[in-house]
Amino acid sequence: MKKIFKNVPSIIDANEEHIRETIHHDESAISFYRNSIHKKDNAIIAMARDHIQKFIMLISVSENGIIGKFSGEQIGDDGVYAKKCPLNANNAEVLRELFPWTAPVSLRNRKTTIGCGDRLGLASPGHIAAVKEYDVTPVLAQQSMRELTLTGRTYRNVVDDAAFLVYQCGYKDGYGADGDHLKKISDIDVALSAGMPMITLDLSEVMLAAAGDWSDSEIETAFNSLPQDVISRIKKTYFDKTFDIGALTIKIDVPTAKRCAVMYVKAMDFAAEVHEHLKEKRGKEFDLEISIDETTSPTLPEHHLFIVKELLYRKVVFTSLAPRFIGEFQKGIDYIGNLNEFSKQFAVHAEIAKACGNYKVSIHSGSDKFMVFPTIGKMTDMRLHLKTAGTSWLEAVRVIAEKDPVLYRVMHTCALNHLDEVIKLYHITSDMSKIPAIDSLYDEDLPKLMEMNEARQLLHITYGPILRDPAIRPLFFAALHAHEKYYYEKLKYHFEKHLSLLGAIKK
Template identity: 50%
Template sequence: MKKIIEILRENNLEELSQTQLDRLKASEREKIEKDSTRLYTRSLYTREGILYFVAKEDGEKSLYLCSHRVLPEDFTGQVEQFGDLFLKKAPFSTDNAATLRTVFPFTAPVSLREKRTTIGCGDRLGIASAAHIRAIRKYQAYPVLAQQSIRELNFTNRTFKRIVADAGFQVFQEGYEDGWGADGDHLKSIEDVDTALQAGMPMITLDLTETLHPEAVRWDEPKIEEEFGELPQAVRKHIDQEYRDLVFENRGVTVRLPRLEARRCALMYLDALDFAALMDRHIREHRGEAYDLEISIDETSTATLPGHHLFIIRELRRRGVTVNSLAPRFIGEFQKGVDYIGNLEEFEGQFAVHCAIAQAHGDYKISIHSGSDKFSVYPAIGRYTHHRLHLKTAGTSWVEAIRTIARTEPELYRRMHKKAQDFFPEALKSYHISADISGLPDINTLRDSQLEEYLDISESRQMLHISYGGLLRDSEIRGPFFKALSDHEELHETIIRKHMEKHLSKLGVKKR
């Protein structure tokens, strides 16, 4: 820790007031370096005679506390004394993250229900949030930095507490005090929701897949009438009275829900909507009103028809569910890590209807799942939502991290590429994509300078995108991969920041 003390004394940091530190943080000087040791200037805060900051020493980031008096034991870590200064190195542990939240509440995630534009960042590695913050703080948008599904946690050997901690430390590193979210993504059970709530996650994305009855979409009229007749009389009466040839009109949009289709919707969705109401009450009991519930109906094999969207939101409102955002399945293909696949005019026409429905029923956010890299449809999404939206990204930052490897560590990239090819059949069991990797260029024939081209070919980009589980659990890859990203931290953050800025710009989000 000697180099860190030298940085502090050479810059007189331990003697500066918070006002003086804020002037330094507002400058273009993002870090102070001495040899291989780096102090992140935006993390400089003083509280009750203690200077707090994030620094990187020997390739490892930690939280540091410095004072002229003996340091409190709230934070666990190693303490050394240098003359009249005490310095504590507190590792980025979940316990230290919890303590940090008590001292600096802005490092805790909050509800973003009142924020117009929110971006799910999905940092699978736990080291990209700083770059996400640097991009988003330039725009009139707010980040959901800690966003992971149970599937992602299993593939990366992380926990909800870990991802909240990782994001919180980077929030502190960047001195970001505008508010950020944390999302337990695609949760299907009360047990998983409780795990996310216990980790302090204010946003829950409730995946209704397992309580839906999608088979009803294929039933003919006699089958629908037969199954509908098995529902309780009170339910049948409500559906027939409430949806008797319903016509919805708003912003020049007309949606009709005929009697037969309303009955089909009842058979498809009512169980799922009852489950959503149960979960909404459960979350409210734990968090009061400080939560963001997203309803996900996008994990289906067919697009969500506007009439079905109308039925779903009317029934959710009838049940008193507080809907912050809703994710329909849109027409066309929203596959992982690549642009929209489908007819743009057809998408725009149907998307406008979904937005009109949302705006007339509480103006909840339309949520775009698998939303990264869909640059061709972003202008329409921004226009029709008036930027009241939630965009979910996740794997794109993982893929762009691999771009850093392709540029700087070609041999490591080659090993990752070959292992991704081997793991690809297994990865396909968890993700639906249409990539055919059989026609990819043979990596053995490419020069090192050509490797980055794989990140711009849809098939190889998708292959790498969904193979993260196999790669990150591979002992031959994991250590060298994270070391390379640490060694090339500035390039990694620049690539991620620019990629996220491209998303915000294409959506038409205004700059601050």
């Protein structure tokens, strides 16, 4: 540190590039992230790390001004003021104020977006390294309530972590933040007040999915009990009507119209209420994603069309919509199902999205679906949102399996011990008994587990218990800190594989 301090008076007036060259590869125990080194007024503000942790480092020749805004520990001497600032909520706030590009923004005008859920608050630099080579914008902060509960984080933590990592990378192209799978206005408010511009509205509890299996007479009864004005509007708009959807025509017959009304009208009213709420809170600076994917049966094209027409009727502005697709989109593994049937049905979903408002088709549990990516990219002309989350956690597990086999074995055992309690929360079909006993494997075989669907799913869903285990947590984060660059490399490779198979355009 001495060397940096000695240099400061001579370089503080130089341009940022010169400062970067001078201090980023300091020989001391503290190293600076090159692209994070910025000058503001009379201070240098940079992300730095030592062998234990990351922090913000401020260096100035004056103790007044910006340096006073950050909270932290003064460490300078020799007429140089330096401050080592922890990555806390106050300092994230100051960072967003000084460098507005560290705050998330609405991505409603970005054609291709990718959700990069990061349960650890460590992965964004790997995501950024991948997306910045393509015509794609990342949603770097993205968590569901379930993930927050299982990881013990808050929306504020998630947004702050992303801000620090964006600063670390000096990434100025804009990114999103998604309050994922929210069902209640009170939860939406928590995400909004943490500064998240994107809300994924999960309609699974307000829509009447069960009515998808009701008999025609049950539907008849339920339809007739809807308010009279709704009944006559549905009749007029949909009964035996044919709609031109791009190159396709979709007909909605009378029973389908009635069934859709019973299933969705109430949910559409709720979506309109949420939309009004978002407008009130953020003007036009929001992205509303409509999610109908958390159901047991695939979204039929007629239903997709009905939902979209009802949203447009209510003047709901939405950025993306997530139908439930045919086949299985299970966590952390490739698509399971008939590829021809998928293509046939996906083509219709993509046409509806193009013809009725040009919103993005959103693919949930979108990671690792390599078999269907080319179809998805092509049929949407890349107007899409691909949502991923656990796959970045799995890449972290892969790093541990490669670099710290002893720790990996402890994590693997923890995962097996807690499998029963978390498996209920997810829809996965892996036969976990196929996973070889961990004691029977050599260290060099451990990373191969990350290529095995059963082991991937085991570790994908047990992140909560693993991260909460006091014997594992500190070791896990210490190992990832030690292998930070390697983790980014793994993530970059993995996400580039996603983007290139989708057919994203390289910059």
